[in-house]
Amino acid sequence: MSKVLTKFEHQLIEKDELSREGWEELQEVVKREKFQFKLRKKGVKLSSHIGLISLSDGTVIEILPKIYYSESKEEGRRLATLLMVNLIERNLRQLKGVAGALDLKVPFLELVMYATLLYAERKIVIPGIYRSYERQELLSRNLSGRVLVSKNLTRNPFNREKLFIERELLTADVPVNRLLLKVAELVGKRATFKKLKSLAGRIILYLKDLEVENWPTGESPGRIKLNRMNAHYEPIVELAKLLKEGRGRGRRGGAITWLYNMDFLFERLISTALPESEYQKEFSVGEGFKIRPDILFKDAVIDAKWKRVDEIPNNDCFQVISYAYLLEKRFRRPIRKPLLVYPEIESREQLTWDIRETST
Known part of the structure; x- marks a missing residue:
């Protein structure tokens, strides 16, 4: 029976909340994912x-994700699901409705997996999976x-005799x-959500005649090229990218991590x-010096910051203004709007600045 322990960003996973074996495994995870965790006496930050x-x-x-106006699990799962679905399907039409209708008591990443695999069953498996002519050499x-x-x-x-x-074979x-x-x-093996495990099982059963290794080179999601005949596989390819990129490397003791940076x-x-x-x-502004603004949109440069602030830090302002100045002066980009974007927090007043160019 799986036990789900829910935490928010920056919270402490207490040692006493885990079994002895679980705590030892988590310490191994911390060793290989140092930038994502900090080991404390009472647990892991x-x-x-x-x-x-x-x-x-x-x-x-x-x-x-930490919800500043609410620490409810349901709100956190709703936001996390939206963020992940957004990466899998850009227009959000196919998957958002499915994910939004699910029970928000289920771990959010499993909601995303369920929405994507349900899409696969309805749009790929039931209508008939993609087949293509493949060239084969054989002794016959x-x-x-x-x-x-x-x-x-x-x-x-x-x-x-042979x-x-x-020959070309439709396969x-x-x-x-x-x-x-x-x-x-991969999803079926680690799922705690019964509907997700069952759905993954149905897809595996349908595709049981295929052979697959552990992310073989040819099927690595980053190398797959879609065409107009198999474009409907895009959500699966994007989910595969997320699972592969978020999965912790150097797996030890059976622990698997899927972790994603909130800034990204x-x-x-x-x-x-x-x-x-x-x-x-990316823009090169000198020998060995490059800038990479988060987002450029028309005449705006946008610097997105996933953090809570009561007052806008000067460093954030200087950074986005520097982007605007360099883009306009060095690259002739007509930047009129340097924008800082933070997550919405209740009762925050909108702050603006007047930037005056001086001769210094």
Whole structure:
């Protein structure tokens, strides 16, 4: 039976909340993910990352975004689900409704997985999975294909019953389907949500004739190229990227981590809301010195900050103003609006500055 322990960003996972084996595993996680955790006497202090830590004793530690006007798990899961779904499908039409209708007592990352796999079942598996003609070389008695003369002369000179031939075969054993199978296997193995485990099982059963390794090179999500015939697989590819990139490396003792930086998620949420924006475009401003503004949109440069502030820090202001100055003076970008964007907090007044250029 799985135990779900829910925490928020920057909270403490107390040693007493875990079994002895679970605590030892968590310490191993801290050693390999130092930038995401800090080891304390009483437990482990979290950083500004959200996600899941799945321990081999069945304990799942869910880490939610800090909600400044509310610390309810439901609010945290709703926001976290929205942020993750936003990365999987840019227009939010297919998955947002599914995820929003789910029970918010389930760990948020499993809500995202469920929404994506339910999409896969409805839009990919039930209508019929993608098939493609793949070129095959084989030694066969049936000569229904192109005989490979040179190969037969060098590797098969004495066999008169079988010849090397090349043929094209319509098959479902293609990269996008192998990736779907790998995602379903990975999700089904660690799911605590019964509906998610059952859904993953149905997809695995349907694709049981395919063979897949642990993220083989050809099916690595970053290398898969979609076309107009298999474009509907995009949410699966994006979920695979999230699972692969968020998964902790150097797995030890059975612990698996899926952790995502909140600054990154917040930036991506804003850039997705601005379809024509440029996300983290790099500019070289001198030898060995580069700038990478979070978001460029028309005549605005946007610096997104996932943090609570009572007063806007001077450092944040200087940073975004420096971006605007360099982009306009060095790269002739007409920047008129340097913008700082923070998560909304109740009762905060909107603050603005007048920036005056001096001759100094």
